[in-house]
Amino acid sequence: MKKINKTKGFYRLTVIGVLLTMSACKTPELIQKTANTKVPESFNTSKDSLNVGTMNWKDYFTDPNLIKLIDVALENNQELNIIKQEIEISRNEIRAKKGEYLPFVGLKAGAGGEKIGRYTSQGANDATTPIRGNKENPEFLPDFMIGAYATWEIDIWNKLHNAKKSAVSSYLASVEGKNFMVTNLIAEIANSYYELLALDNQLAILKRNIKIQTDALEIVRLQKQSARVTELAVRRFEAQVFSTKSIQFEIEQNIIETENRIHFLVGEYPGPIKRNHKGFVDLEPDIVHVGIPSELLVNRPDIKQAEFELAAAKLDVKVAKARFYPSLGISAGVGYQAFNAKYLLNTPKSLLYSLAGDLTAPLINRNAIKADYYNANAKQIQAVYNYERTILNAYVEVVNKLSKMSNIEKSFHLKKQEVSALAESIVISNKLFRSARADYMEVLLTQRDALESKFELIETKKNQMNAYVNMYKALGGGWN
Numbered sequence: 001m002k003k004i005n006k007t008k009g010f011y012r013l014t015v016i017g018v019l020l021t022m023s024a025c026k027t028p029e030l031i032q033k034t035a036n037t038k039v040p041e042s043f044n045t046s047k048d049s050l051n052v053g054t055m056n057w058k059d060y061f062t063d064p065n066l067i068k069l070i071d072v073a074l075e076n077n078q079e080l081n082i083i084k085q086e087i088e089i090s091r092n093e094i095r096a097k098k099g100e101y102l103p104f105v106g107l108k109a110g111a112g113g114e115k116i117g118r119y120t121s122q123g124a125n126d127a128t129t130p131i132r133g134n135k136e137n138p139e140f141l142p143d144f145m146i147g148a149y150a151t152w153e154i155d156i157w158n159k160l161h162n163a164k165k166s167a168v169s170s171y172l173a174s175v176e177g178k179n180f181m182v183t184n185l186i187a188e189i190a191n192s193y194y195e196l197l198a199l200d201n202q203l204a205i206l207k208r209n210i211k212i213q214t215d216a217l218e219i220v221r222l223q224k225q226s227a228r229v230t231e232l233a234v235r236r237f238e239a240q241v242f243s244t245k246s247i248q249f250e251i252e253q254n255i256i257e258t259e260n261r262i263h264f265l266v267g268e269y270p271g272p273i274k275r276n277h278k279g280f281v282d283l284e285p286d287i288v289h290v291g292i293p294s295e296l297l298v299n300r301p302d303i304k305q306a307e308f309e310l311a312a313a314k315l316d317v318k319v320a321k322a323r324f325y326p327s328l329g330i331s332a333g334v335g336y337q338a339f340n341a342k343y344l345l346n347t348p349k350s351l352l353y354s355l356a357g358d359l360t361a362p363l364i365n366r367n368a369i370k371a372d373y374y375n376a377n378a379k380q381i382q383a384v385y386n387y388e389r390t391i392l393n394a395y396v397e398v399v400n401k402l403s404k405m406s407n408i409e410k411s412f413h414l415k416k417q418e419v420s421a422l423a424e425s426i427v428i429s430n431k432l433f434r435s436a437r438a439d440y441m442e443v444l445l446t447q448r449d450a451l452e453s454k455f456e457l458i459e460t461k462k463n464q465m466n467a468y469v470n471m472y473k474a475l476g477g478g479w480n
Contacts, residue, residue, distance in 0.1 A: 032314065032317065032377070032380060032381075033380070033381045033384045034384070035310060035384045035387045035388055036388055037297065037387075037388075037391060039293040039294055039296070039297075039391060039395055040293055040395070041292065041293070042292060042293065043290050043292075043293060043395075043398055043399055043402055044399055044402055044403070048289050048290050048291055048292075049289075049291065049292070050289035050291060051289055051290060051291025051292075051295050051299065051475060052288055052289050052290070052471075052472060052475060052477060053290075053291065053295070053299040053300075053472065053475030053476045053477040054299060054477070054480065055472075055477060056480070057070065057186050057472075057477065057478045060472055060477060061190060063193070063275075065193075065273075065274050065275050065276065066189070066190060066193045068274075069189055069193065069262065069266055069273075070185075070186055070189055070190070072266050072267070072268070073185055073186075073189055073265055073266045073267065074182065074185070075267075076266060076267030076268065077185055077265060077266065077267050078267055079181065079185075080178070080181055080182065080185060083174075083177060083178045083181050084178060086174055086177075086178075087171070087174045087175055087178055090167070090170055090171035090174040091171055093167045093170065093171070094164065094167045094168055094171055096167075097160070097163050097164035097166075097167040098164050100153075100160050100163065100164075101153070101155045101160035101161060101164065102152075103150050103151070103152040104150065104151050104152065105148065105149070105150045106148070106149055106150075107147075107148050107149075108145075108146075108147065108148075108149060109145065109146040109147075110143075110144075110145045110146075111142070111143070111144050111145075112142070112143050113140055113141060113142040113143060114140070114141060114143070115139050115140045115141070116141075126141070141339050142339050142340065143337070143338075143339060144337065144338055144339070144340070144341050144344050145335060145336065145337040145352075146335050146336055146344065147333055147334055147335015147336060147337075147352065148333065148334055148335060149331070149332065149333040149334075149335075150331065150332045150333070151329065151330070151331045152329065152330045152331075153327060153328070153329045153330075154327075154328040154329070154330065156325070156326070156327070156328055157322040157325045158318070158322065159318075159319055159322035159323065159325075159327075162315045162318045162319045162322070163315070163319045165315050166311075166312045166315035166316050166319065167312075169308045169309070169311040169312035169315065170308070170309070170312045172308040173305045173306075173308035173309045173312065176301045176302070176304040176305035176308060177301070177305050179301035179304075179479035179480075180300075180301035180302045180305060180479070182301075182478055182479045183301060183473055183476065183477065183478040183479050184473065185265065186473075186478040187469050187470060187472070187473040187478065188265060189262060189265050189266070190469040191466050191469050191470070192258055192261055192262045192265070193262065193273075193275065194462055194465040194466060194469070195258055195462055195466075196255065196258045196259065196262070196273060196275060196277075197275060197277045197280045197462075198280065198458050198459065198461065198462035199251055199254050199255045199258060200255070200275070200277035200280070201277055201280050201281065201458045202251055202454075202455055202458050203248065203251045203252065203255065204277070205451070205454045205455070205458070206244060206247060206248050206251060206451070207248070209244060209447070209450075209451050209454075210241065210244050210245060210248070212426075212447070213237070213240055213241045213244055213447060214241055216237060216430070216443065216447070217234070217237040217238060217241055219434070220233050220234050220237045221234055236444060237444070240444055240447070240448070244451070259271075259272065259273045280458070280461060281457065281458065281461050283461065283465060285405075285464065285465065285467075285468035286468075288405065288468065288471050288472070290398060290402060290471075290475060291475070293395055293398070295475075296391070296394045296395065296398070296475070296476060297391070298476075299475060299476030299477070300390075300394050300475075300476035301476060301479050302390055302394070303387075303390050303391055303394055303476075306383070306386050306387040306390040306391075307387060309383050309386070309387075310380070310383040310384060310386075310387045312383075313376070313379050313380040313382070313383035314380055314383075316376045316379065316380070317373070317376045317377050317380050319376070320369075320372045320373040320375075320376040320377075321373055323362070323369045323372065323373070324361075324362065324366070324369060324373070325361065326359050326360065326361035327359070327360055327361065328357065328358070328359050329357070329358040329360070330355075330356070330357050330358075331354070331355075331356050331357075331358070332353075332354060332355045332356070333352070333353060333354045334351075334352070334353040334354075335351075335352055335353075336350045336351060336352065337350060337352045338350040394474070394476075397474040398471075398474045398475060401467060401470055401471045401474045402471070404467045405464070405467045405468065405471060408460065408463050408464045408467055409464065411460055412457070412460045412461060412464055415453065415456055415457045415460050416457060418453050418457075419450070419453045419454055419457050422446065422449055422450040422453050423450060425446050425449075425450070426446050426447060426450050429442050429443045429446040429447075430443060
């Protein structure tokens with residue numbers, strides 16, 4: 001009989017092993033997409049070998065007031081600090097995944113009691129079995145236990161190790177996300193700072209223009225008294241003064257909002273921003289060296305973030321695939337158990353121990369596992385496309401910024417000549433008007449055109465400085 005039982009047990013284990021093997025062999029096969037990381041050899045046929053994207057931002061920006069603002073923002077900006085906590089969460093996820101493939105050991109203790117029905121197999125056995133000597137088992141039997149236990153899943157298919165590696169890649173992606181945030185934060189503060197300088201210059205020009213227009217209005221009023229002009233001319237000059245003064249309040253409001261935006265980025269409450277707007281028009285951006293496109297793969301944090309996200313997605317596919325295979329778990333326990341506390345540490349009579357191994361694998365109705373596997377593969381393909389799109393976007397950004405810097409520089413020089421010509425025309429029109437050789441409308445139109453051209457010159461200079469900032473951002477500068 002014993003021989004037959006052993007044979008049946010052998011056949012039973014054989015059948016289970018075959019079924020588990022068959023279940024592992026029926027894993028859906030999916031083709032993983034490979035990312036295309038090939039980029040052109042240069043930006044617009046540029047042969048520049050240097051790259052300002054590797055420069056420290058304190059070397060790229062020279063204004064001490066701007067440097068101080070960025071320094072404070074890198075410490076206080078709330079959004080950046082939120083991302084830093086997300087990095088900490090990702091780091092803890094690595095610890096959690098690492099613990100999953102290590103043995104888990106714990107301690108436990110318990111106390112209880114039970115009364116077994118007399119007309120049950122255990123109750124009948126307890127009634128006929130003396131508990132100690134000739135003493136019968138009591139109806140209510142206490143139970144005391146203390147011991148240690150351990151569980152361990154053997155990582156046969158590297159499922160748990162790949163999950164940990166995926167968590168590491170996700171952590172590195174979150175770090176690069178923080179770096180990308182730093183790059184954007186520095187660029188946003190610098191752009192807002194140069195916008196503030198531009199507004200200061202426009203306000204200064206406007207105040208000078210108001211004085212010129214007010215003086216012209218007084219002259220017209222005197223000319224009306226001498227009957228050289230009519231009331232219409234006086235009213236037109238008054239209207240121009242009122243219009244110019246109204247623009248002053250718009251600029252002052254824009255200054256307040258820009259200051260407050262900078263304070264928000266810095267993580268402070270509103271207040272004055274220390275700056276020096278004099279000489280803004282004469283600012284000359286340094287020559288920007290862009291290097292070669294392949295350097296974007298290393299310098300741009302968003303590209304590196306997409307790369308790590310792709311690595312994590314590929315590992316997630318392996319983890320999902322390993323769920324089709326059998327998993328081996330080992331559990332063990334050792335301790336003491338007795339019906340009376342005074343016998344609890346009686347060795348070896350109260351000693352208990354156990355050791356078990358489990359081999360399990362999905363056999364029927366594996367739809368949930370298949371769905372997870374297909375989803376993991378779809379996310380991996382998504383990550384490939386996102387990686388390729390990020391590389392393409394980075395290259396296009398650099399090319400656009402290069403072209404913009406060149407065209408804005410040309411536009412600025414032409415605007416400067418326009419301002420100079422209109423400034424001379426104001427002097428000429430005033431002389432002609434005083435000698436009655438020009439109509440007052442010519443004076444008004446000349447003053448308006450001159451003001452607009454000065455505003456446009458400041459706006460062009462601001463765009464030039466913004467292009468200088470955004471070029472640094474496009475090359476991946478700031479985070480290092």
